[in-house]
Amino acid sequence: MLQSVERISVSPVFIGRGEEMGVLTEALDRAAAGQPQALLIGGEAGVGKTRLLEEFQCTATKAGACVVLGGCLEVGAEGLPYAPFATILRRLHRELGRELELAAEGRESSLARLLPDFGEAVPEANDEFARARLFEHTARLFEKLTADRTLVLAIEDLHWSDRSTRELLAYLIRTLQQSRLVLVATYRSDDLHRRHPVRPYLAELERLRTVQRLELPRLDRLQVASQLAGILAPDEPSPELVGRIWRRSEGNPFFVEELAVSVRQGCGTGLTDSLRDLLLVRVEGLPERTQTLLRVLAEGGSTVEHELLAGVLDWPEEELTESLRSAVGANIIGPSADGDGYRFRHALVREAVSDDLMPGESVRINRRYAEALDARPGLVSADQRAARLAGYWYCAHDAARALPAVLEAGRQARRRNAFAEQLKMLERALELWDDAPAEVLANVRSYDWADDSYPFCDCEIADACHGERDCRAMQLVDLLAEATVAARLSGEADRGLRFAKKALRLVDETTDPERAAWFLLARARAVRWKSDNAGEADLDRAMELLHGRDSSPVLAELLSRRAIDALLSRALGGEREMVFRAVEVARASGARRVELHAQLTLALMHAHFEEHDEADRVFAEIGDEIGASGDVDLLARLYVNESHHLESVGRSAESYEVARKGLEMTRAHGMTAYNGTLLLGNACEPLISMGRLDEAARLLAEAPAWPGEPKHSDFLERLRGEVALLRGDLAEAAAQLTACRESGMTWQPQKLIPAATLAVRIASAGGRYADARAEVQAAIEQGLLPGHEREAWVLLAHGAAAEADARHLPTMAAGRAEALARIRAATAGPKALRPWFAAWRGLVEAELARAEGTDTPELWLATAAAFEASGLPSPRDTALYRAAEAQALAGDREAATASARAALALAREHGDARLVREIEQLADRARLALTETPVVRVVPTASPAFDFNLTPRERDVLRLLAAGRSNRQIAEQLFISPKTASVHVSNILAKLDVPTRGEAAALAHRLRLAG
Structure with a gap:
């Protein structure tokens, strides 16, 4: 009977996926033409995702493409980062050999974090930057490999993926813009519960233009009939049998296969409705020895190497081979992608076998795996060893062996910049801590910190300990500190908050105030993005604990953080004193890096109070030292802050050059998704100001899908909205504004005010003047604080323009006087000491005059002249347009024509499609010739x-x-x-x-x- 099972368990015909194959084939053709493609294929377990991939692999291979598959791992390898990419690179290495090595030349030490075959990964001082570098180097590797071939990279079981794998996949999709590459990923849609991390990830990817998402549906009755005909051939399935199997399988191809096998075995009606029973029925029909092998294999993980399985079972080679042959012949398992191990043909079967184990049986099997791997580490590849061993000991419920293994796995994850996986390992360590023996805890050591994240070391802890209980508590605090930093670096603020709270319950503020202050600062960081005053109480308490100290890196960091928060949000008072003291304390502590950060904050402070010459001096003073330091974090912050300052005072060309250099630096160091997010926005903003919309749009399209700085995604979304608005696409502009505000972080004035301004512009363009008025009122009530002059003047100018545009609407008459008075009163807040801000103030006054019907051509011409020195097309184009309008109303058509022509040229230079249309409509109504050659006006008639x-x-x-x-x-x-x-x-x-x-x-x- 087994022989018949072996022959018919897999459908010999490919049914019901013609449309999906067409989409995949079209994507392959586009990729061959240099347009990279990404496809996400979802469906419930057993619906045929793997079979579709197999068929596509055959098609792509026949077309000359190189196809490589990798799979995400699950049980036994939790926390293992980059598993599918390691498999892909390993297989590429086997197929391409020297060609792959040449493509990786110069990047070997970074790529070795994915595939040890490239050599030894060189330790890096700044892990988070090395992680970004790894992503950039991986992208460049695939870019080179696709120079003369089409490459198809397929990742199976994305629902089991670790976070680092997802981030790397998203990065490749975003950054590889002109490669002959097809990226395909499959996932189980029925595994994506509401809180599953892959669910929002897929939704975000689907928004990208190059990404297509396919959901494989179940088969209909006719398709099931065709599938059964192929499986049961030469016998023809009866309509009754087709109906019964179609109903019970509900069109799931895998269930159809299982039910067809049952029918052939004479069990057509003997199966229960239980999924586990259905999946186990064929397993239970195998010899007992083979069933034992499958139970052991199921606990080993998604894939188990042959030598590891042999070591765990410790059977004679002949018996092992016979049992494997039986399981493979029954199509329960098959060879792994690398060919050196085994995996279940369908994950559901493995899950069913694993779930069927007795609790004690599962523990014993995992212990045997751990002992075998401990005895012979070479049984698995080096990049998987630590995570696999930690998983086995953890499932074996052996805290004494699991704790060191889990900590080592976490340490390796940190070295590979896989902070989410490190965090998972640290959470397991915290879970195991209370069950670990004292002698094990005595040997636990903290990480070697590569930065200033936690300025305390083991020797200090040991000297401070008094007795076993104190020592154990202090070690636990170290572990909580490691977890807190890992949570911050992986973007898990809520989990970091939980760790910091627990640590603060263990730390004695009286005997260890510095450590307590460090955790208070960490807790404040974890909540600082929730509102404009979140974490202030913790910062105040930390300041109290460190009162009277003149030398402390924690105090210097605390002072610098408080000053930055004050500058970016609501002024707390005393910003100058905090910044100057931060510089002094850092200098006294010998923490030069902290001191330079504080000086960058000092430059921001000067700009905040319109001391722009002083800001320029500080930037120039420390710029050379930061550039020579090799500290890319400091250098990136220098580029971010200086480019923002230059744009805020209207020096857009200089701002773009600084931001461009910053982008080049971050790309060269493989860290485009760290401060690169801000630098990308800071480069796009002046491009928009200068009217270089196509360049800005291209940059925004290249933005990496990287969660390292989710708090800044609203910046890029707002800029995309501005580009869409200038191009006349109101729907897209509104969609980007919604995404911007849903991203959060709009409580900062530098974010809140520009978002409100965009909302005013969109509402006005759509004729929703009441909405525009409400936006202006809400922003004014929030407060237009010093240091945000540019944002404030732009908002007020557009708010006044909206009131002027609605001057004749009866529905806007009520409240118009109050709205204008509110805007005029708000102009007393922001200063206008520099010519750039004085010009914006003049524009606000001119728009208020237009709203009251008292504007004159002279007023608009003076405003345009004030902006002329900046060299920017906008808002000078708006001022000239209004001047032309006022001149036409006054009957001076010659002057109106000259102003309209100048405004039109500037509006086109700026890329403002809406303003171009308004100028053309003005010329049409006022009979102004916008060109030297008169244009014959054609008036259409209905009949x-x-x-x-x-x-x-x-x-x-x-x-x-x-x-x-x-x-x-x-x-x-x-x-x-x-x-x-x-x-x-x-x-x-x-x-x-x-x-x-x-x-x-x-x-x-x-x-x-x-x-």
Whole structure:
């Protein structure tokens, strides 16, 4: 009977996936043309994701592509980072050999973190930057490999992926823009519960233009019939059998296979509805020896090496081979991708076998795995050893052996910059801590800290201990500190908060104030993004604990942090004193790195109080030292802060150059997703100011999907919204604004005010002036604080412009006076000491005058002249447009034409499609020639039979009349006198042969004369 099972367990025909294969094939063709593709294939367990990949692999291979598969691991390898990429690189190394080595030349020490075959990974001083470097170098490797071939990289079981694997995959999708690459990933959709980390990850990836997401549906009845016909051939399944299997399988291809096997074995109705029973029925039909092998294999993880399995079972080679042959022949298991081990053909079967074990049986098997791997470490690859061993000892419930193994796995994860996996290992260590014997705890040592994250070492702890209980508690505090930093670096603020709280319950503030202050600072960091005053109590308490100290790196960091928070959010008072003292304390402590950070904060403080010359001096003073220090963190912050300062004072060209250099530096060091997120935004912002929208859009499209700084994603989303708005895409601009605000962090004035400004602009462009007024009011109530002059003046200018645009709307009359008074009162807040800010203030005053109907051409021309020195096209284009409008209204058509032409050139240079349209409409209404060659105006009519001999100007008047405008309003809109408008209305009534304006409007609408 087993022989028949072996022949029919896999469907010999490929059913029901023609559409999906078409999508994959089209993606392959596009990739071959240099357009990289990414496809996410989801579906429930057993729906046929692996089979689809196998078929696509055959198609791609025939087309000349190189196809490489890697899989994510689960049980027995939890916490193992980059597993599928390690498998992919290992297989590429076997296939390409020397070619892969040449492509990796110069990056071997970084790539060795993924594949030890590249050599030994060189220890790095700044782990978090090395991690980003690893991602960049991996991308460059695949870029080189695809120079003369199409490469297909497939990752199976993404639902089991570790966070580092997901981040690397997203990074490749984002950054590889011109490669002949197809990235395919499969995942189980039924495993993605509401809180599963892959769920939001997939949603974010799906937003990218190059990503396609396919969900494999279940088979319908006809497809099940075709599948059964192939499996049961040469016998033909009866309609009754097809219906029964279709109903019980619900169209799941794997279940169809299992039920078909049961039918062939004579058990067509003997299976229960239990999934486990269905999955185990064939396992239980195998010899007892083979079932034992499968139980052991199921506990070993997704894939188990042959030598490791042999070591655990300790059977004679002949018996092991026979049992393996039986399991493989029954298609329960198959060879691994590397060919040196085994894995279950379907994960559901492995899960069912594992779940069927008795608790004690599972513990014993995991212990045997751990003992075998302890005795012979070479049984698994070096990159997996620590994580696998930690997993086995943990599942063996042996705290004495598991704790050191888990800590070592966490240490290796940190060295590989896999902070999420390190955090998982540290959490297991905390779970095991109370069960570990005292002699084991006595040998536990903290990490070798590569930065200033935790300035305490083991020897200090040992000297401070008094007795076993105190020593154990202090060691636990060290472990909590490691977990706190790992949580921060992996973006898990809530978990870091939990660790810091627990540590603060263990630390005695009286005997160890420095350590207590460190954890208070960590707790404040964990909550600082929740609101503008979160964590202040902890910072205050930390300051109290360190009161009177003149030399302390923790105090210097604390002072610098408080000053930054004050500058970025709500001024707390005493910022200057905090910054200067931070510099002094850091200098007294010999912490030069902390001192330089404090001096960067000092430069920001000078800019905050409009001491821009002093800010320039400090940036120049410390720039050379930071550049020579080799500290890329400091250098990145220098580029971030200086480029932001330059843009804020209107020096956009200089700002872009600084940010561009910063981007080049971060890319060269493989850290584009660290401070690169801010630098990317700081490079795009001046490009938008200078009208280089295409360059800005390209940069924003290259933004890596990296969660290292999720608090800054709103910055890029807002900039995308600004680009969309300038291009006239209101829907996209609104969508980006929504994403920006949902990202959080808008409580900072430097984020809140620009987001509010974008909202005002979008609302005004859509005619939602009440919404624009509400946005301005809310922002003013939040407070336009010193240090944010540029953001404040831009908001007020657009707010006043919205009120001016709505001047004639009756629905906006109520509250207009209060709104204008509120804006005018707000102008007393932000200073305007520099010419750039004085020009913006002039624009606000001009828009307020327009809202009140008192603006003049001279006022707008003076505003345009004030902006001229900046060399930027905007908002000078807006001022000239308004000047042309006022000049046309005053009857000076020659001057209006000159202003309109200048405004149009600047608006086109700026890329402001909406302003270009408004200038063209102004020229149309006021009869202004925007070019030297007059343009013949064609006025469309709905029907030549009903033109009534109306002139083009009379049609303009009729359109406004049909909209309910008075003669005075018509005159203002068309830049004619009220008397002339009245004459046009009389002529229209006569030509239409109607007695009243209302009937003329009705006729115009009915015959579509109003346009």
